[in-house]
Amino acid sequence: MTTPLGRPAVRQAWAAARMVLVMTVLLGLAYPLAMTGFAQAAFPGRADGALIERDGEVVGSSLLGQGFDGRPEYFQSRPSAAGEGYDPLASSASNLGPENAELLAAVEERRDAAAALDGTDPSEVAPDALLASASGLDPHISPLYAEQQVARVAEVRGLDEQQVRELVAEHTDGRALGFLGEPGVNVLMLNLALDASGGRAD
Incomplete structure (x- = not known):
């Protein structure tokens, strides 16, 4: 039997997991790739x-x-x-x-x-x-x-x-x-x- 406190805890854990996934994609992949592309376009010599x-x-x-x-x-x-x-x-x-x-x-x-x-x-x-x-x-x-x-x-x-x-x-x-x-x-x-x-x- 699930207690009233169980469901909110699961929902919070799932929300936290989704936030970690989203932030990993944004800050761990998208942002570094964008900055690398900008550096290559604006300062190719220094970027290399x-x-x-x-x-x-x-x-x-x-x-x-x-x-x-x-x-x-x-x-x-x-x-x-x-x-x-x-x-x-x-x-x-x-x-x-x-x-x-x-x-x-x-x-x-x-x-x-x-x-x-x-x-x-x-x-x-x-x-x-x-x-x-x-x-x-x-x-x-x-x-x-x-x-x-x-x-x-x-x-x-x-x-x-x-x-x-x-x-x-x-x-x-x-x-x-x-x-x-x-x-x-x-x-x-x-x-x-x-x-x-x-x-x-x-």
């Missing part, structure tokens, strides 16, 4: 990851940083704490506090390495050469860090420093909307331009 090709081979993305360690002919990116470095599947900062001994040691190690590589006084090394970005995937460095590297890149490639500075200026992005954030230099795009203008570095 802003992949950069050279000679028919994908060499990176203009939206993601990558390392150029051991390649003095290239501008160096800022450090990365994402996975083993620049891993888009493990985007994160180190989450180490400002007084953490491991972080302080890493900063000093990076300072010494950058100063030695660029012939810069350790006290004048750009801040973004010392600390990773919050995502670990920042494709940009500051104009200050780029300027720190100009003389070294020009010397290794046998280019005039002014020519290298002009390339840096061409690949410097301004503030978002003209007032948000700070200008940044896209490292991958700059390095590809260097290869195109000064002979490909092997």
